[in-house]
Amino acid sequence: MGWFKRLKDGIQTATRNKKEAPEGLWYKCPRCSETVTRKELRENVYKCPNCNYHERIGSQEYFDLLFDGNFEEYEADMEAVDVLQFKDLKSYKDRLKAAKKKTGLSDAIRVARGKLNRRPLIVAAMDFGFIGGSMGSVVGEKIAFAIDEARKTRTPLLIISKTGGARMMEAAFSLMQMAKTSVKLSQLAKDGVPYFSLMTDPTTGGVTASYAMLGDINLAEPEALIAFAGPRVVKETIKKELPEGFQTSEFLLEHGFLDFIVDRAELTERLSDLLHLFESAHRPN
Amino acid sequence: MVFLEFEKPLEKLYEQLEKVKEVGDDGVVDMDATIQELEGRIKQTRRDIYSNLSGWQRVQLSRHPERPYTLYYIEQMCRKFVELHGDRYYGDDKAIVGGIGNMDGQTVVIIGHQKGVNTKMRQYRNFGMANPEGYRKALRLMKLAERFGFPVISLIDTPGAFPGIEAEERGQAEAIARNLFEMAQLRVPIVCAVIGEGASGGAIGIGLGDHVMMLENTWYSVISPESCSSILWRSWDYKEKAAEALKLTAEDMHSFGIVEEIVKEPHGGAHSAPDEMAKTLKRQLKKAIAAIQEKSVDQMIEDRINKYAAIGQVTHAK
Numbered sequence: 001m002g003w004f005k006r007l008k009d010g011i012q013t014a015t016r017n018k019k020e021a022p023e024g025l026w027y028k029c030p031r032c033s034e035t036v037t038r039k040e041l042r043e044n045v046y047k048c049p050n051c052n053y054h055e056r057i058g059s060q061e062y063f064d065l066l067f068d069g070n071f072e073e074y075e076a077d078m079e080a081v082d083v084l085q086f087k088d089l090k091s092y093k094d095r096l097k098a099a100k101k102k103t104g105l106s107d108a109i110r111v112a113r114g115k116l117n118r119r120p121l122i123v124a125a126m127d128f129g130f131i132g133g134s135m136g137s138v139v140g141e142k143i144a145f146a147i148d149e150a151r152k153t154r155t156p157l158l159i160i161s162k163t164g165g166a167r168m169m170e171a172a173f174s175l176m177q178m179a180k181t182s183v184k185l186s187q188l189a190k191d192g193v194p195y196f197s198l199m200t201d202p203t204t205g206g207v208t209a210s211y212a213m214l215g216d217i218n219l220a221e222p223e224a225l226i227a228f229a230g231p232r233v234v235k236e237t238i239k240k241e242l243p244e245g246f247q248t249s250e251f252l253l254e255h256g257f258l259d260f261i262v263d264r265a266e267l268t269e270r271l272s273d274l275l276h277l278f279e280s281a282h283r284p285n
Numbered sequence: 286m287v288f289l290e291f292e293k294p295l296e297k298l299y300e301q302l303e304k305v306k307e308v309g310d311d312g313v314v315d316m317d318a319t320i321q322e323l324e325g326r327i328k329q330t331r332r333d334i335y336s337n338l339s340g341w342q343r344v345q346l347s348r349h350p351e352r353p354y355t356l357y358y359i360e361q362m363c364r365k366f367v368e369l370h371g372d373r374y375y376g377d378d379k380a381i382v383g384g385i386g387n388m389d390g391q392t393v394v395i396i397g398h399q400k401g402v403n404t405k406m407r408q409y410r411n412f413g414m415a416n417p418e419g420y421r422k423a424l425r426l427m428k429l430a431e432r433f434g435f436p437v438i439s440l441i442d443t444p445g446a447f448p449g450i451e452a453e454e455r456g457q458a459e460a461i462a463r464n465l466f467e468m469a470q471l472r473v474p475i476v477c478a479v480i481g482e483g484a485s486g487g488a489i490g491i492g493l494g495d496h497v498m499m500l501e502n503t504w505y506s507v508i509s510p511e512s513c514s515s516i517l518w519r520s521w522d523y524k525e526k527a528a529e530a531l532k533l534t535a536e537d538m539h540s541f542g543i544v545e546e547i548v549k550e551p552h553g554g555a556h557s558a559p560d561e562m563a564k565t566l567k568r569q570l571k572k573a574i575a576a577i578q579e580k581s582v583d584q585m586i587e588d589r590i591n592k593y594a595a596i597g598q599v600t601h602a603k
């Protein structure tokens with residue numbers, strides 16, 4: 001599919017200004033406590049230059065990294081609805097308002113189309129900063145949109161997961177997004193359009209138990225927490241210390257649930273290889 | 286009989302009834318009129334209590350220790366049933382059971398969560414919390430059903446998928462995800478019924494289907510009220526509030542269009558008349574299967590996918 005055919009209704013041009021971190025501001029690695037400048041950190045694709053800790057980054061950083069900043073965003077103005085009028089210590093409405101204000105995002109996922117080393121790719125990337133990257137109706141609907149777009153244009157799909165799981169404030173609607181994203185992925189698979197799932201720190205709960213684990217290729221960044229039940233819950237259940245390295249990317253690779261682990265510095269190249277290899281993918285008879 | 290907190294008025298009446306009956310049995314005084322009056326009051330009190338249950342009360346009912354479980358329903362609904370075991374990869378999970386049975390002349394595959402009926406069995410069944418091999422056994426049986434054209438019935442009753450070390454090692458998340466993915470395209474009817482607790486991924490892991498029904502006193506949500514309370518209220522004490530906020534009753538779920546049907550329970554809950562409950566459930570399951578079988582297989586799958594694709598509400602800022 002040609003790069004120019006995408007210019008049609010329903011596609012918004014990415015107008016978001018890149019929020020440049022002020023130069024000279026320091027970044028302290030939460031793992032090794034090494035201090036570097038924000039600029040150095042960015043130039044090292046948001047990894048600690050000392051210990052290779054992969055700093056948690058958002059959709060914008062991934063889009064910049066994969067598409068070199070040149071992409072079209074879909075459904076950028078899609079927002080959550082407080083169907084249940086949910087209220088705990090705070091109301092869901094207030095939580096949404098605060099999350100939007102804090103992040104400048106509309107919800108916990110963004111979908112974009114662009115080119116990765118000249119090959120088209122649709123990316124859905126989650127933002128942990130928005131209510132813990134939780135999956136509610138917007139996440140489900142945007143993923144469904146991305147899948148339909150991928151099917152229509154036979155473009156490979158990459159979903160980058162970064163999430164605490166379901167969004168409790170959308171209760172059953174949130175739970176049903178597991179079913180929704182999975183039935184949509186079954187359509188994508190039937191059409192023979194490749195789906196790559198990249199799990200990053202953290203990927204837990206209902207997201208892991210639906211689209212994150214369903215990649216034709218499952219990949220993960222190093223040392224990410226990947227789980228169904230989070231370590232705290234497991235520990236409370238079994239009342240024992242957890243084994244060293246439990247629920248890390250390396251643990252999942254060892255147990256057969258990942259195809260490979262990819263260092264963020266090599267992400268573009270590895271994905272580029274995959275896109276090349278899958279270029280002749282077609283609908284099975 | 287086990288009485289729940291909100292059934293206390295009933296318990297008192299039953300105690301009185303027992304005493305009056307004892308007196309009547311002595312044959313000295315005729316207590317028939319008093320007995321009749323008490324039975325009338327029990328009926329009325331039960332109706333009053335049960336016609337106005339809160340979310341939390343329904344959660345308690347869904348967990349009633351005398352509530353019928355999957356194997357009871359299977360026994361009542363099928364003249365013949367052969368239980369099948371194992372996922373063919375690792376083991377046989379005890380918290381999800383399944384097999385092939387005959388329901389009024391129709392061969393069906395039935396899968397479901399299974400809780401234990403006494404302390405020992407509750408341990409054995411891991412309190413209805415399945416490990417990955419449970420979900421994989423369920424999928425194996427669904428694939429078997431597909432191969433031979435048998436409808437699938439899935440009975441849901443779990444406080445959640447088991448959160449243990451081995452469960453994580455063996456891919457709890459992958460097992461549930463795989464089921465959702467495969468159930469989406471399964472080429473035979475899938476009818477699901479929440480018969481007790483419908484907690485989160487552990488429930489939907491065998492809960493995706495063409496027709497989903499909930500018994501009247503069950504709940505279905507993304508998290509249990511207790512866990513929701515502990516996370517959002519940072520205390521275990523707000524379970525009643527959480528139950529209301531989550532809108533997890535059959536009525537709520539039906540009003541959202543997430544489930545297709547509410548199945549009436551006898552007054553006093555499924556456990557007060559389990560055989561009657563089983564008859565009702567069987568009738569509704571058969572009706573649902575028959576309605577799905579009216580469609581072509583392709584239409585059935587298209588409708589199933591469209592149904593789930595339509596769940597969710599969003600808005601556009603502009």
Ligand SMILES: [Zn+2]
Pocket residue numbers: 029030031032033034048049050051052053
């Ligand atoms: Zn470091």
